[in-house]
Structures are given as C-alpha cells and as structure tokens.
Amino acid sequence: MLTVFLRSIITYIFLLFIMRLMGKRQLSELQPFEFVITLIVAELACIPMSDTSIPLSYGIIPMFTMFILHILITKLASKNHRFNRFLNGTPVVLISPKGIDHRLLDKLDMNVTDLLHALRAAGYFYPNQVAYAIMETNGTLSVLPKSAFAPATPEDLSVEVEDSEMPYPIICEGTFFADNLLLTGISEESVDDLLKKHDMRRKDVLLLTCDKQKEVYLQPYVGDAVIGEKICNE
Template structure:
C-alpha cells in the first residue's frame, strides 16, 4: 500500500510537470498530437500504479519520452509552416460568403446536423446570417457574421467610450499582490486609502479587488463566518 501511495505521488508530480511543460491548460484546446500525448500519458501512468510488480520506470520512461517528443514537435511546427500543416492540417472554410462549401463538409466528414449544432452553440440559428464559418485544426468552429448581423459597436454609433483596460488583481483572498500593485504604478498608501473609502480596515477584510487602467475598482469584501 505504501508503495502505491509513493508511486502515485511521483507519477502525479511527473504528469503535472509534463502537462505544464506542454503549455496547455484546457483539454479542449489541445491540438491532435497533444491530445494523443495527453491520453497516452494518462494510460502509461496508470500501469505501475495498478500493479506494483511492474517497475515504476515502465511508466516514467514513456511519459518522459512522450513529453520530449511533444516539445520537439511543437517547436518544429512553430518554426515550419509546412510541418505545421502536415501535422495538424489547415483550417477549413465550411461556409464562404454565406454559401455552404459542400466539398469541405465532405472532406472533414462534418455533417449538416453537426454544422447546425455548432452554430446553435454560438447562438446562431439562421445559417444565412453567417458569412464565414471556419473549422479550426483543433475541431472548434468559428464564425464571422455578416456586418449587418453583428452587434453595433460604439465606434459605428460615433460614440466616445473610455478605454478601461485590463483589470489587474491587487488583493486576492485577503493577500496583497505587491507585484501587481507596482505594475499598475500604485503603492500600499494608495491601497490603504482605497480600502478605507470602502469600509475595509485591512487587506485581510477583502476577498478580491481589481483595478483597471482607467482607475476603476472592483471590490468584494471578505465574508466573515
């Protein structure tokens, strides 16, 4: 039992490190080779955990080898367009200028039902509102609507809207993120002033606080039990 326990920890740390090195966080965004590697790694990892008669190396060596191969493939695809196209293919345009490209549907074995379903997932119920629909290499469908079907933007209405910029967290779960505070050009004194304006005595009374470029603040106090 102790052996299984220790092996599980070792394998868990190795898989975490491997997936972190691969650089993707969401399974849904993995390219084909990355998906294969992820599935293989999980299978390989389980072998020495299920049977302590199997040396741990029988799980570790395949994981490390797969990781190295994946890193090299990723690098090669980054450097070479041809290699990238060969490995992962190219995006396919399923709807071009409002017309369904039937040959591309057949080539990708993408049925009309699947197309309609993917559009509905994007809240698009009428195909004639779609100017372009592109099937990406990771299997997701992206759409570009006709200009007349898109939501109106402030610039189209000749409205001036202040840029808010990216909100940066300065307090998270009661802890001050000093690096972020410095990045936005603020200091502890400014933070204390903001807290006192919002009725918080100290950072530990704040659950979450963000500041954007325009100086807008989002403030969520800590719920005390």
C-alpha cells in the same frame, strides 16, 4: 500501501511538470497529435501507480520521451508547412456566401445539427447571419458575421473612447498581492483606507482589482460589489 502512496505522489509531480512544459491549452484547443500524446502520457502515468512490481522509471522515462517527441514535432511543424498540414490538416470553410457546403460537412463527419450547435455557441442563431464559418484544425468554429449582423463598434459610430486598461488583482479570496501594487501605482495604505471606508477587512474581500487609472472593482463575500470607484492614493 505506503509505497503506492509515495509512487502516486512522485508520478503526479512529474506528470504535472511535463504538462506544464508542454504548454497551457484547453483540451478543446489541442491539435490531434497533442491530444494523442496527452492520452499516451496519461496511460503511462497509470502503469507504475497501479502495479508496484513495475519500476517507477518504466513510467517516468516513457513520459519524458513523449515530452521530447512533442517538442520535436512542434518545432518541425512550425518550420515545415507541408509537415504541419499533414499533421494538423487545414481549416475548412463550411459556410461561405454561397451557403452551407454539405460535402465538407460529410467529409468532417458532421451534420447540420452539429453546425447549428457550433453557430449558436458562437452567438449566431441563424445561418443567414454568417458570411463565413471556418472549422479550424483544433475543432473550433470561427465565424465571420455578415456586416449587417456584426456588433457595432465605437469606430463604426464615430465615437472616441479611451483605451481599455488591464485590471490587476490586488486581493483575491482574502489573499493580498503586494507585487501588483507597483503595476497600478497605488499604495498598501490606500487599499486599507478603501476597505476601511466600506467597513471591510482583507479577509472579507472575494475580489479587489485595480487598473492604472486607479479604478477599482471590489466584491466582498457578503454584500454588493463596488464598481467604478477611484482609489485615493497617498
């Protein structure tokens, strides 16, 4: 029993290491060959964990081989356009100004209901709002709305706005991130003063963020959020 426990831990750590090296992607963003490799690696990880008569190396070595194969295929696909097109396919225009192309829907083994669902997920409930809808090689639908239905931007309205600033987490679920103080230009004392002002301690904070303009978002575990307040630096 202890052997199975230890083998499972070792396999998990190695599998986690391999998946981190392969990059961060959601399953919905994987290319077909990446999805296949992920399935194979998952199956290989199960073999030495479920059968103690099989040496642990019989699972680890094939997993490492799949990682090397993934790197080689990725590099080759990035250098060779034809190979990349063969491996991943090409984007398909399902909706154009001419309308919905049902032949391409059939080619992708999709129906109109699938297309309407994908459009709603993108925020468009009527096909006539869409100028182009493109099925990407990873299975996601990219939508370009018609100009009349596109969200208005400050540029469209001739309104000048300040550039958005990146907020950095200072406290997250009670944990204090001191390294981010340098990125925002605030001090630890000013953070404590802010919390004291609102009768809080660090462990009471669900989330505290601050940007370079020293504008904070403070959400306690209990109570309403404090939004838009400027932190006073000392």
